[in-house]
Amino acid sequence: MRVSVVIPVFNGMPHIPEAIDSVLRxxxxxxxxxxxxxxSNDGTRKAVSAYGAPVVLxxxxxxxxxxxAARNVGLRAATGDLIAFLDADDVWxxxxLAEQVAYMSGHPEVGLVSTNSRYWRPRPDGTYPSPDEAAAWADASAVSGDGGLSGWLYYEILLKPSTVWTSTVLMHRWLLDKVGLFNESLRLGQDYDYWLRASRHTPIHRLPGCHALYRQHEDNSTGRPRPVxxxxxxxxxxMRRWGRLGPDGRSVPRNAVRERYHRLNxxxxxxxxxxxxxxxxMRSFAAALRWRPHAPKTWAYLMASSAKRIKRGGASAGLETRAE
Incomplete structure (x- = not known):
């Protein structure tokens, strides 16, 4: 079966060659x-063009x-029976691929197979261990655990987006035909939305073992948060479209839904x-309290953010510097 690998990239140097090489291996x-x-304006196009077939820019x-939008361009162009995804700074x-293809050949009813993955962190000097080095200690730092988690996973994905990590996915074309393209109106979380939609149409199986590395950058947790x-x-x-009930008949508990709304806000x-x-x-903490009215930490932050809004700089003393 032909496999199409979709890799979106913007200013992917110096990491994009490692991603492509990991596919070609x-x-x-x-x-x-x-x-x-x-x-891209950093040499990405030149680096990718130098590969030639089977790499297409x-x-x-x-x-x-x-x-x-980039993934959708790839999906429209893909000719494979199976479609895989990889981010430009991650590696397989x-x-x-061989293990996933073999598994899907033996389980034609399964439209999507993912794998476990691990964080790929830089050294103190900012350089990264080679993929081979990183793979040697990969089991120590999971991105997605529960190796072998399989079935109708709407319940799991709804509550935990990292249940399916995009750079590990291999899916059938028939699933693409059912789910459609990625939602381009979402600036973040497009993959969470996509795997939720996919979970309504197919069982999702995860192979055990670490098969991908998720590169961590120093600026992953910095910068101003988005307004949306x-x-x-x-x-x-x-929740509005499908509610708590999954295709397998399992229902997400009401308390779990309330807690998820609270935590997200x-x-x-x-x-x-x-x-x-x-x-x-302030508005977010107020929304969180609608789901857990008796959460003292949330009340404390609501009052502090209200004061901070007025004073623009005060009222932060004494609060924890760690999110729930």
């Missing part, structure tokens, strides 16, 4: 690697269209309290 002959450039219609390990809570939007949309408020807009923080 896979033991699968019928392969196309679709790298979709989203307006594509472009989004407009620069900085976002990863959803071992025989990931995309994860909350996606979760709320799923609290997290948004927390990030804005410390690094963003205290007005957004």
């Amino acid at each position: 896979q033991r699968h002959d019928d392969l196309e690697v679709l790298v979709i450039d989203d307006g 594509l472009s989004t219609d407009a620069p900085r269209s976002g990863p959803a 390990l071992g025989n990931k 809570n995309f994860e909350l939007q996606i979760f709320d949309s799923a 609290f997290r948004m408020g927390y990030h804005h309290y410390w690094r963003g807009d205290p007005g957004v923080a």
